Amino acid sequence: xxxxxxxxxxxxxxxxxxxxxxxxxxxxxxxxxxxxxASSKRTFLHAGVVxxxxxxxxxxxxxxxxxxxxxxxxxxxxxxxxxxxxxVVDDSGRVHPFARPLGIREEDSYAQAPCSAEKFGAATGxxxxxxxxxxxxxxxxEAHWQPIPLSQGQGALELLSxxxxxxxxPHQTFARVHELARQTMFFRGxxxxxxxxxxxxxxxxxxxxRRETA
Amino acid sequence: xxEREFPKARMDCLTRQFEDEVLIYDPIxxxxxxxxxxxxAVWKQCDGESDPSxxxxxxxxxxxxxxxxxxxxxxxEQLAHAHVLEEPEASVKAFSRRTAIRRxxxxxxxxxxxxxxxxxxxxxxxxxxxxxLQPCASNGQCCSGLCLLNRCVGG
Numbered sequence: 001x002x003x004x005x006x007x008x009x010x011x012x013x014x015x016x017x018x019x020x021x022x023x024x025x026x027x028x029x030x031x032x033x034x035x036x037x038a039s040s041k042r043t044f045l046h047a048g049v050v051x052x053x054x055x056x057x058x059x060x061x062x063x064x065x066x067x068x069x070x071x072x073x074x075x076x077x078x079x080x081x082x083x084x085x086x087x088v089v090d091d092s093g094r095v096h097p098f099a100r101p102l103g104i105r106e107e108d109s110y111a112q113a114p115c116s117a118e119k120f121g122a123a124t125g126x127x128x129x130x131x132x133x134x135x136x137x138x139x140x141x142e143a144h145w146q147p148i149p150l151s152q153g154q155g156a157l158e159l160l161s162x163x164x165x166x167x168x169x170p171h172q173t174f175a176r177v178h179e180l181a182r183q184t185m186f187f188r189g190x191x192x193x194x195x196x197x198x199x200x201x202x203x204x205x206x207x208x209x210r211r212e213t214a
Numbered sequence: 215x216x217e218r219e220f221p222k223a224r225m226d227c228l229t230r231q232f233e234d235e236v237l238i239y240d241p242i243x244x245x246x247x248x249x250x251x252x253x254x255a256v257w258k259q260c261d262g263e264s265d266p267s268x269x270x271x272x273x274x275x276x277x278x279x280x281x282x283x284x285x286x287x288x289x290x291e292q293l294a295h296a297h298v299l300e301e302p303e304a305s306v307k308a309f310s311r312r313t314a315i316r317r318x319x320x321x322x323x324x325x326x327x328x329x330x331x332x333x334x335x336x337x338x339x340x341x342x343x344x345x346x347l348q349p350c351a352s353n354g355q356c357c358s359g360l361c362l363l364n365r366c367v368g369g
Contacts, residue, residue, distance in 0.1 A: 007351065007352065014354065015355075017351035037337045063342045064345070152235065154235075154248050156232065157330060160246040167244050167336070168337075
């Protein structure tokens, strides 16, 4: 019988498996959560992020809401990869990259396989971006994305509900969410096909950018 | 000790203004609230010294439209329910939003008050996790919080 690999956090055993890969995945998950919760200089929101024409598009959402799929399709359309897991927000409300490999779910499975952004022909962001658009959407079969604008207050509430450290660091989290929300437009609506929605989101962002410069 | 007679906004919450909305985070109850323009305007009037009629008058002057006392009552009811008023809460006569809309009429000059609330997520709930029957090595990886025989279960 194979001896299991063990992972300890101080004296506490936190993972055990005969698969080294699974134990390392558990270690990575723990490390990401710890970083997200303990960081005092940045606020981590559970969200996908891409860069598009010099601004960030943020897609907050819980596990299985379809963030990664949408991010992947935007990368295929030319967006820059920032993250499929966390929007990392600084004091001025700008978003920094957290460009871990995308966790693409395998067909008909919840299991994730890591993929690099380059595989989709995308570059990875290196510097912080201000947030142009925040899209709150969940996958619904056969839905067509028909977003409605959301007020900044309602949008900020959505961001709070996806913040990792709001309970442990309420002051910093609240202030940074406010800064981010002040500079972005929020849209909400269920989405169907990821590619079609990605195109719509990027087009909407492009139109808004044109309107701003006009 | 005399109980407070009139509603007073809690001062121990974090607040931010967005144009005419107010965002509130209550670090004690770990809840977030968004007050729309009318609820925010009423909340700002909650100084502990004004009754709903006086608040309605003050708001009418401030907004240059007639604000019905029942609009204020409806806002106070929602603010009390969200626990953003100091205890003991003012004795707010409860009536449903539907009843209020009927009484106030659909042609009200201002938006009906609305308080939207969330419960702050636990860190584990606000992060990606492994779903049932998928391989795992620790409880913390699983959405259900239970990794049994290297598979996520339960939840």
